[in-house]
Amino acid sequence: xxxxxxxxxxxxxxxxxxxxxxxxxxxxxxxxxxxxxxxxxxxxxxxxxxxxxxxxxxxxxxxxxxxxxxxxxx
Numbered sequence: 718x719x720x721x722x723x724x725x726x727x728x729x730x731x732x733x734x735x736x737x738x739x740x741x742x743x744x745x746x747x748x749x750x751x752x753x754x755x756x757x758x759x760x761x762x763x764x765x766x767x768x769x770x771x772x773x774x775x776x777x778x779x780x781x782x783x784x785x786x787x788x789x790x791x
Contacts, residue, residue, distance in 0.1 A: 726764040
């Protein structure tokens, strides 16, 4: 994905992956719970695509993480 915010998408994907693993979920389990494909979930975590806020909100809810935590870039 060519995007001016590529680094932010990369960090967002890493945060989603971190919290997903901390919750003990596989990509397919999380994808099923938020009603997207596993391929789309993988692409989000690998910053291969943009992600809508609706999907980010659903991810945060399933992972029981405040949305802002997914955007805490270190």
